[in-house]
Amino acid sequence: MNYYLAPMDSVTDYIYRQVAWRHFPYWDKMFAPFIQPNDKPTIVPKEDFDIHPDNNLDIPLVPQILTCDPEGFIRVGNILEDYGYTEINLNLGCPARVVVSKSKGSAMLADTHNLNQFFQRIFEHNWKAKISVKTRLGLTDNADFEEILDVFFRYPIDELTIHPRFRSDFYGGEPRLEEFEKVFTSRHAKFNAGDVCKGDCPTDSSQHVSTPKVCYNGNIFSTIDAEQISSRYPEIHSIMCGRGAISDPSLGRQLNGGAPMSKDEFIDFHNDIYESYFNLGLKERHFLHKMMEMWSYWIKIVKCDDELLKKLRQSNTVEEYLSVMKDIEKNLLL
Ligand SMILES: Cc1cc2nc3c(=O)[nH]c(=O)nc-3n(C[C@H](O)[C@H](O)[C@H](O)COP(=O)(O)O)c2cc1C
Structure with a gap:
């Protein structure tokens, strides 16, 4: 089984990935949050910096593109190939209103005709990199996931990550497993994942x-959650972890048979x-906000006096934060 770190916009940026990889280098792939192509021939500087190979040394990084414009996908995909990336991921899952209102992310799943045309165009291009897709089940809960799968299976998508939610x-x-398993049971999926159809496909395909x-x-x-999925679906090639991996940075190591995180490691x-x-030199307020965002995940595995955590959340300066942290270090349990 392969284990991947999920892309999480504003969380798994290059700083986070570098730290995560320094301490727990156990992911088979780390997916970067999405890049959005614009009309220009370049990637916007902030996204370019995040994805640049110099800022992702030794990390098994897969960049991701969010767009409904096939030309934009190809343009940015070419830049990513020039950077040396050997896999490029397409985001068909983002649920954010600002994204969906522009017909991107999960909105792409609403119209399988348009989706098919998008794929037709991007696969006309001669890629050196593998093209992978990260998808939801559809835009609304009356979407037909099999119809969406029918489109996917017409194209040489290397790997399909399914987040089984609309x-x-x-x-x-709960993730909708009865929908997820259609990837194995749908009429176009009657042979092993990873196989290339050699003419013995169902007649309507x-x-x-x-x-x-x-x-x-x-x-x-x-690890129990992962075991339940892998034993129920032995056909799967990989498991991707998002919020669970941010809450417990050692999750990748544990999934590979290693030990849980110790207090000192945390x-x-x-x-x-x-x-x-x-060291990025953020404004104090922004820096503290970043640390609080991290704590909103860590708190799920770190056990500590509620009063101390409340005090930490109320810190207005780094001095206050560090002073509370001294008490937390003495007090915390994993
Ligand atoms: C804050 C946040 C940001 C996310 N950003 C992205 C993103 O940039 N690209 C993407 O494909 N999915 C994104 N996702 C979805 C996650 O990659 C993942 O599919 C989702 O969290 C479900 O997995 P989990 O239950 O392991 O967290 C984001 C999720 C969250 C909570």
Whole structure:
């Protein structure tokens, strides 16, 4: 089984990835948050900096593109290939209103005719890199996931990551496994994931090229969660972890059979995150906001006196933050 770190916009930026890789280099791939092509022949500077190979040394990084414009995908894809990336991921899952209102992300799943045309155009291009896709089940809960799969299976998508929720679910509720398994049972998927169709496909799949490798994503917070998925679906090639991996940075190591994070490892990880973001020279308010965002995840695995955490959240200066952190270090348990 392969294990991936999910892309999380504003969380898994290059600073986070560098720190995560220094302490827990166990992910088979780390996906970068999306890049949005614009009309220009370049990537916008902030996104370019995040994805630039110099800022991602030794990290098994897969860049991701969010667009409904195939020309934009090809333009940015070419730049990413020139940077040396060997896989480029397409985002078909983002549920954010500002994205969906521009017909991008999960909105692309609403119209399979347009989706097909998008794929037709991007696969006309001669890629050196593999093209992978990260998708939801559809825009609304009456979407037909099989119809969407029918489009995917017409194209040589290398790996298909499925977050089995509709856009309308956002991140809530349980992943819809009965929909997820259609990737194995749908009429176009009657052979092994990763196979190339050699003419023995079902009769109605004349345009069928291949079935991609399948990656599962959604609510994997522990090794037990991952085992439940991998034993239920032995066909899957990989599991992607988002929120669970931010809450517990050692999740990748545990999934590979290693030990849970110790208290000292957590403190080292925290201090590295603290220093790495501090050294960016952010305004104090923004820096503290960043640390609080990290704590909103860590608090799910770190046990500590509620009063101390409340005090930490109320810190208005780095001095206050560091002073509370001294008490937290003495008090915390994992
Ligand atoms: C704050 C946040 C930012 C996200 N940004 C992205 C993104 O840039 N690209 C993407 O494909 N998915 C993004 N996602 C979705 C995650 O990659 C993942 O699919 C989702 O969190 C479900 O996995 P999980 O239950 O393991 O967290 C984001 C999710 C969150 C919570």
